[in-house]
Amino acid sequence: MTPAADFWPGCGFQALARDARGWLVPSDEYLQWLLARPELALVPESCAAEIALHESLALSPARVVLSAELAAVQDDDARENYTVFLRFRDGLLAAGTLEAYYLQLMRSGVVNVPAVFIDAVVQALLRNLLDNCNDAFEARAAEMLFRSQRITLQDGQMLAGDRATLDMLNETAGLGEVGRLLLQSGALQPTAQVKVLSADNAAQYWQESDRHHFLLDLTHELTQDLSHGLTFKMTRARSxxxxxxxxxxxxxxxxxxxxxxxxxxxxxxxxxxxxxxxxxxxxxxxxxxxxxxxxxxxxxxxxxxxxxxxxxxxxxxxxxxxxxxxxxxxxxxxxxxxxxxxxxxxxxxxxxxxxx
Known part of the structure; x- marks a missing residue:
């Protein structure tokens, strides 16, 4: 799959195939990508049973996992994470496509997987339907369907910014734990490492899309004061x-x-x-x-x-x-x-x- 402009390289899209309808078929490579998420990563405290389970799934991600294998995982949180992953994986494989799985899950009224997996599916679906999109504004707007946004008013503009990115910058100035300590000590002021998406910088979006640091201007109309108390409203071309x-x-x-x-x-x-x-x-x-x-x-x-x-x-x-x-x-x-x-x-x- 070669889009007109590649974006969101971290969403696993390149590991998916399309069926005749254009819907996304989960592959072993995609399941391996899911397994590599931080929620399922091995840690130094992982027990032998968890390590064995993780390594076997990494080699054969669609294999049947026996209940005894899950029960052998000592850490309660780790065991629950694998249980949820397997429920999600089995649902994807049974549905046949990500689209069918998402529709079935939502129509059932019983959402039994965490938001992190649902958001991953939504992002992959959007990446698919925007595959030939050359409009950075549409790609940035699509992020609103799977990532929470903070809305702020600034100089008459209504701006949407990625909530996680803005919160991280506010807490650490983008410098991790060192930045957090400097902010707490007053030695460093928060810096806005974000920018409003515009026609001038839209080309940068495709290379930087996984950073989620572009603000989207949601202002629909511009109001210009004219003489004699009249005002003129103009719809923004790039709203x-x-x-x-x-x-x-x-x-x-x-x-x-x-x-x-x-x-x-x-x-x-x-x-x-x-x-x-x-x-x-x-x-x-x-x-x-x-x-x-x-x-x-x-x-x-x-x-x-x-x-x-x-x-x-x-x-x-x-x-x-x-x-x-x-x-x-x-x-x-x-x-x-x-x-x-x-x-x-x-x-x-x-x-x-x-x-x-």
Missing amino acids: GLKALARVLERWVGHLLGVQVQIEPVHQVTDSAWRWHVGLDVESTAILNDLYQDRPVDGERMARLVSLFTLTFANPAEMRADVAGKPVYLGLATNAEGVVRIKPQNLLLNLPLASVS
Whole structure:
């Protein structure tokens, strides 16, 4: 697989194959990549049984593991980690593709694997559907579907930054434990080793994508004051919200086979509003309250990052009672200013026509 511009080299994508449908088939190499994650790495305290299990799986990652082998692992946490990994591995192999596994898991309502594995699957799926993407803004926006973002306002811009990266820089200035000690002593001030993605530096994204240090500008409109008290609003050509909308369109098309168009909007004025989907926990609650005419205070409303309209290319693919009507989407932060998108919401909650 040779993308137009390679990115996210650490997501295991190159170890996956595609089936005739274009969905990702797990291979031994991909399972070995999963096994090499820090959660499953051997440590000096690993017992002989854990070492033997790890080494045998590294050689034959799809092999059957007997319950006695797991029971022999002495450390409770290590034993649980391997149990979870094997449950995840067996689910992938039984489903046949990462897409089928993800859909089955989310539709089951019983998510029995940790978020770290689910995020790994989502990242691989996005890497697949963006394989021929040359737009760094879309690739950066796609990170929002598997990595939490901190939203900040700076000089009139709404910026999304990778939460883990920003927290690490704030705690250590990017210098590890030495940086942490220097910050605590006051000898070093936090430095913002992040930059806003722009047309001027977009080419750098592809080489630096695994560092997650680009901020995405989610500002949708620029307001310019004119004379005589007039203002002029102009939609940004490189809005991160537009890039996110394009990614969400691809996500729905790839996993549901339904073509939709998604556009960011500032407000919903539709008196016949019939259907909405929150892209996260907070926006789901806000949209539910607004739809039910329940009061939403100003502090909660201020958490809304954006609203979107979603329209189906073919209204016949919608439920008959809402066919042809727009679906409204919401995106919001929690009280700490963090956005955590739940990409499964779009797959589970759209008003799709029943398949007979």
